[in-house]
Amino acid sequence: MEIIIRPTLASDAAALCEVYSQPLAQRETLQLPKPSVTMWTQRLENIPTGVYSYVAEVDGKVVGNIGFHHSQRPRTSHCASFGIGVHDDYHGLGIGSKLIETIIELADNWLQIKRIQLEVNADNEKAIACYKKFGFEIEGECKAGSFRDGEYINTYYMARVIA
Numbered sequence: 001m002e003i004i005i006r007p008t009l010a011s012d013a014a015a016l017c018e019v020y021s022q023p024l025a026q027r028e029t030l031q032l033p034k035p036s037v038t039m040w041t042q043r044l045e046n047i048p049t050g051v052y053s054y055v056a057e058v059d060g061k062v063v064g065n066i067g068f069h070h071s072q073r074p075r076t077s078h079c080a081s082f083g084i085g086v087h088d089d090y091h092g093l094g095i096g097s098k099l100i101e102t103i104i105e106l107a108d109n110w111l112q113i114k115r116i117q118l119e120v121n122a123d124n125e126k127a128i129a130c131y132k133k134f135g136f137e138i139e140g141e142c143k144a145g146s147f148r149d150g151e152y153i154n155t156y157y158m159a160r161v162i163a
Helices: 010-019 023-028 037-045 095-109 125-133
Strands: 003-007 051-058 061-070 079-086 115-121 137-148 151-161
Touching: 003 095, 010 037, 010 051, 010 061, 051 095, 061 095, 079 095, 095 115, 095 125, 115 125, 115 137, 125 151
Parallel strands: 079 115
Antiparallel strands: 003 051, 051 061, 061 079, 115 151, 137 151
8 A cells, every 4th residue: 555645735625524524533633523625625725834734645545634833933933733634444554654754854854843742632542652653752731631522631742852
């Protein structure tokens, strides 16, 4: 299986709507259920400065997405964060890892980013293990950091800092 990573296009709106409509994607990301293609089209047509978006394709189908946010504030311009989603049918196939590798390469070799940070649901063991594989460490826990399925859940703050 070949995984192709490429920049996100506005024409990917319907595919991203499908990715983020999946039950696990809704559960483990901060996206709301039942996103519209119009919402995704507007997002993709108005990507702000410092935001880099990539999709993962398998056999021509968009199966994952990562949005990488490079801080534009002078005192935090060495920092970035990301959000990631993978289609439920493609979990465990290395899609997330390929997307993370893409943004780490961008951060380390092109943008002079020292710190990449993220938030993850504290019970999302598979995602936490994936992030740790890339050198991310848990820095703290936010009590009731997110609301999902009618209840508050804790989130971890994780970061990868280049010494």
